[in-house]
Amino acid sequence: MxxxxxxPEVIWARPERAGRGPKPAYSRTDIVAVAVRIADADGIxxxxxxxxxxxxxxxxxxxYNYVPRKEDLYELMVDAVSGEYEFPGEPSGDWRADMxxxxxxxxxxxxxxxxxxxVMTTAYGFSPNALRFLEWCLGCLTPLDIPxxxxxxxxxxxxxxxxxxxANEQAMAERxxxxxxxxxxxxxxxxxxxxxxxxxxxxxxxxxxxAEAPAPVDADEIFxxxxxxxxxxxxPPVTAA
Amino acid sequence: MxxxxxxPEVIWARPERAGRGPKPAYSRTDIVAVAVRIADADGIxxxxxxxxxxxxxxxxxxxYNYVPRKEDLYELMVDAVSGEYEFPGEPSGDWRADMxxxxxxxxxxxxxxxxxxxVMTTAYGFSPNALRFLEWCLGCLTPLDIPxxxxxxxxxxxxxxxxxxxANEQAMAERxxxxxxxxxxxxxxxxxxxxxxxxxxxxxxxxxxxAEAPAPVDADEIFxxxxxxxxxxxxPPVTAA
DNA sequence: TCCTAGTTACGTACGCCGTACGTAGTGGGG
DNA sequence: CCCCACTACGTACGGCGTACGTAACTAGGA
Numbered sequence: 001m002x003x004x005x006x007x008p009e010v011i012w013a014r015p016e017r018a019g020r021g022p023k024p025a026y027s028r029t030d031i032v033a034v035a036v037r038i039a040d041a042d043g044i045x046x047x048x049x050x051x052x053x054x055x056x057x058x059x060x061x062x063x064y065n066y067v068p069r070k071e072d073l074y075e076l077m078v079d080a081v082s083g084e085y086e087f088p089g090e091p092s093g094d095w096r097a098d099m100x101x102x103x104x105x106x107x108x109x110x111x112x113x114x115x116x117x118x119v120m121t122t123a124y125g126f127s128p129n130a131l132r133f134l135e136w137c138l139g140c141l142t143p144l145d146i147p148x149x150x151x152x153x154x155x156x157x158x159x160x161x162x163x164x165x166x167a168n169e170q171a172m173a174e175r176x177x178x179x180x181x182x183x184x185x186x187x188x189x190x191x192x193x194x195x196x197x198x199x200x201x202x203x204x205x206x207x208x209x210x211a212e213a214p215a216p217v218d219a220d221e222i223f224x225x226x227x228x229x230x231x232x233x234x235x236p237p238v239t240a241a
Numbered sequence: 242m243x244x245x246x247x248x249p250e251v252i253w254a255r256p257e258r259a260g261r262g263p264k265p266a267y268s269r270t271d272i273v274a275v276a277v278r279i280a281d282a283d284g285i286x287x288x289x290x291x292x293x294x295x296x297x298x299x300x301x302x303x304x305y306n307y308v309p310r311k312e313d314l315y316e317l318m319v320d321a322v323s324g325e326y327e328f329p330g331e332p333s334g335d336w337r338a339d340m341x342x343x344x345x346x347x348x349x350x351x352x353x354x355x356x357x358x359x360v361m362t363t364a365y366g367f368s369p370n371a372l373r374f375l376e377w378c379l380g381c382l383t384p385l386d387i388p389x390x391x392x393x394x395x396x397x398x399x400x401x402x403x404x405x406x407x408a409n410e411q412a413m414a415e416r417x418x419x420x421x422x423x424x425x426x427x428x429x430x431x432x433x434x435x436x437x438x439x440x441x442x443x444x445x446x447x448x449x450x451x452a453e454a455p456a457p458v459d460a461d462e463i464f465x466x467x468x469x470x471x472x473x474x475x476x477p478p479v480t481a482a
Numbered sequence: 483t484c485c486t487a488g489t490t491a492c493g494t495a496c497g498c499c500g501t502a503c504g505t506a507g508t509g510g511g512g
Numbered sequence: 513c514c515c516c517a518c519t520a521c522g523t524a525c526g527g528c529g530t531a532c533g534t535a536a537c538t539a540g541g542a
Contacts, residue, residue, distance in 0.1 A: 022510095138446035290530080508519075
């Protein structure tokens, strides 16, 4: 009746299997697990339908019985690793501590899966584990008396800051993958260019900044302080009673 | 003497043309301009060497005389649109106002070039216009008395927040491009799934949030307040004299 | 001045990619 | 029991980035 043009669908609403035909040899979970393993090992660009099928030992096109489109696979991957968040039974009552813990967990997950930060910016929706995550965060924020919209903003900002921080740290390493020279060489050449530019005197402030503070800083500490500052910006610590 | 394996290089250090052969028919600027036009019109995925060459009216492989690798093209594109920042002669002396203006300019640029937010996360380095941007920001922050490292963090956070906000707003629209159904249909189906999940009662906090505050909020205002909050977190406004 | 070497333009080709489509076989519901 | 939805999967198409080879061209050194 309706045109036979494709109907929209969400991967989460699609049932994994129907009851009629032969038993599927694999499961969506298997496929996603292989995809995650490949991405962890060789980068997200190494994840191709052919490669997954090869590692799984099946024909390439068989995968399309489980995953309608490649982009859905990305969503499934993000959801799968989002399941690595571990939440205790109940929020502690200290929303600041809870959110800080969430941020650190998120950071750890993104270190385990260096492709996650990049993919999340594209393939992020209301997947089951995203709902679970959101529900937990909202639970943690119950003691905080601000409008609901602001809470969502806070969650988004914390999440986003984690993503940005890690993405920034990993950008060089990810880019180096597949380049015909090493990451160190790349960094050296880029550093030399930067030094040359600064030496021209066209960037006095930048020169001053590079001259000052060549101290190697601790990434963990910077991260922790950034998150703390962010949380403070939503509810400044009370100064007097 | 050294192995003939590829030497690392930065696109910004590579001279545009040498003196020996015939005059190049195009320029790096031409190529990047075409690439930006294509990306603006049809999305970043539509930017291919073949398409650029076709629109430029030359052979595909000729482009490689100007741009050594596709990834460098992305860097050139980001640098090109980064040149759209317009800075007055001198910072105003009010670092908060200056940074706010920068954030709004950045947002406007990312609206003009919907592909920018996504590409920046991958292809961002110390390009000429990035240095110009950084130098200007540091100039604006001169009145702010915090360590140099913190200033860099502030700039990164402001930039990142702009990116995140815009990327979030654009994610759905970008994803809809190339899908066999419309963005509205997609949104409707996803919304229905979300509603169905919430209706199960498994997400009480989320349900409460959705029930409350169905008021359509103003994106501009949210953005402005987010930036203000962020700036405050680096230097809380003084409350007394 | 002429020669030569470096540069430009670009056609061809290779090995990837996502995925549309057709075919064959299988096993549960009417 | 039998039909048909569903599984598995081979083939093929159009696109991608880009390595490589060739021909034309021109600026610098002899």
